[in-house]
Amino acid sequence: MKLITADYIYTPQGFKENYAIAFDETIIAVDSLKLIMEQFPDATLHYGGEFSILYPGFINTHVHLEFSANTTSLQYGNFMEWLDCVIEKRNDLLGQCDNQLMENKINEMLSSGITTFGAISSFGAELEVCATSPQRVVFFNELIGSNPAYVDTLYGDFLERLKSSQNRKPHEKITPAIAIHSPYSVHPIVLKKAIGLAKEHRLLLSAHFLESQAEREWLESGSGDFKPFFEKFFKTSFPVTTINEFLGAFENHQTHFTHCVQATQNELQYLSHHGHSIAHCPRSNRLLGCGRLEIERVERLEIPFCIATDGLSSNYSLSLFDEMRATLMIHDTQPLQSLATSLIQSVTSTAADVFGLNIGKIEAGKEADFVMIRLPNAPISLSDIPLQTILHTKKVCEVYIGGQKIIASPTF
Numbered sequence: 001m002k003l004i005t006a007d008y009i010y011t012p013q014g015f016k017e018n019y020a021i022a023f024d025e026t027i028i029a030v031d032s033l034k035l036i037m038e039q040f041p042d043a044t045l046h047y048g049g050e051f052s053i054l055y056p057g058f059i060n061t062h063v064h065l066e067f068s069a070n071t072t073s074l075q076y077g078n079f080m081e082w083l084d085c086v087i088e089k090r091n092d093l094l095g096q097c098d099n100q101l102m103e104n105k106i107n108e109m110l111s112s113g114i115t116t117f118g119a120i121s122s123f124g125a126e127l128e129v130c131a132t133s134p135q136r137v138v139f140f141n142e143l144i145g146s147n148p149a150y151v152d153t154l155y156g157d158f159l160e161r162l163k164s165s166q167n168r169k170p171h172e173k174i175t176p177a178i179a180i181h182s183p184y185s186v187h188p189i190v191l192k193k194a195i196g197l198a199k200e201h202r203l204l205l206s207a208h209f210l211e212s213q214a215e216r217e218w219l220e221s222g223s224g225d226f227k228p229f230f231e232k233f234f235k236t237s238f239p240v241t242t243i244n245e246f247l248g249a250f251e252n253h254q255t256h257f258t259h260c261v262q263a264t265q266n267e268l269q270y271l272s273h274h275g276h277s278i279a280h281c282p283r284s285n286r287l288l289g290c291g292r293l294e295i296e297r298v299e300r301l302e303i304p305f306c307i308a309t310d311g312l313s314s315n316y317s318l319s320l321f322d323e324m325r326a327t328l329m330i331h332d333t334q335p336l337q338s339l340a341t342s343l344i345q346s347v348t349s350t351a352a353d354v355f356g357l358n359i360g361k362i363e364a365g366k367e368a369d370f371v372m373i374r375l376p377n378a379p380i381s382l383s384d385i386p387l388q389t390i391l392h393t394k395k396v397c398e399v400y401i402g403g404q405k406i407i408a409s410p411t412f
Ligand SMILES: [Zn+2]
Pocket: 062, 064, 120, 208, 258, 310, 311
């Protein structure tokens, strides 16, 4: 049994002062410091230091580790130019991305307080580093393939990868899951099979959805910038599905849809009514020229959303703090303090609900995953803490996963 306290603890009831937590692998009790000390008189108490705040571990629901080698190789600013460039440079980038590089990126996530992440895996190359990482990982095996001539082979490969990730259970902190690449790149027949599999094995599902204007135009009318792309690379002139047909396939299975920047009010309403959620990656959207997700509409429709980094093929860091700072700036008409509060919620309790994991909240019974951060000075009020946390945190001071201390605090 261990005890921990900080100047402020972020609980489901808000920020608490003079509070403490008793924990082993899970959180045993959260109460006033006085009561916790009385209840567990023999346990040693650790204090996070001046201006410290204890948060649940942060959750990055959408990242592609396989593209970690990219820094300056890809063309940003326009989605189709970026996609052409990805296809041209793909083999080089994948070749440069070894286990050591991916491990470094996982450690970078850890040092910015990410204790759980959702890895979208195209080839299964990152399974080993994910399995040995200290974090919890939802391992999304990605299905891709729109050309009927190749879909069976691609589906077979997907099944093999899924099986490999399922075999890592239950000894490791890996949760096997399924990702559908996108409406334009997955044939409806294998889409149905994969969703059937997700339902049968109760696996989490994720899918890129309506990221760019070009995607929307292609799915709606078979025209636009995707047409020459598909003609050139896939010898086809027609989309394999429509927006509604694609969305309908996910009925009765709550899915984490990534981007949704080009979704209409009706489509967002559909997501809301069917209990789906959104991974919002604002830096990726900006860098690929996809536009801004109207987060105010998402909030009005009460669609659960999570801020996520996407991969380094469309970003310059995997830090959720960098992502949240950018989110504050991009959504510049939103009230600042309340946006900051909902961003912190999006990467803790909301993301935990989306993943169905027993994490994301500091309350008794949850896994003891938490991070300690320190502000440079005292906040002016409790309601200002989320904003000041997002503005001032680059690295966290301490990380605990399942009650184990992963990053040690520097001594004072
Ligand atoms: Zn992605």
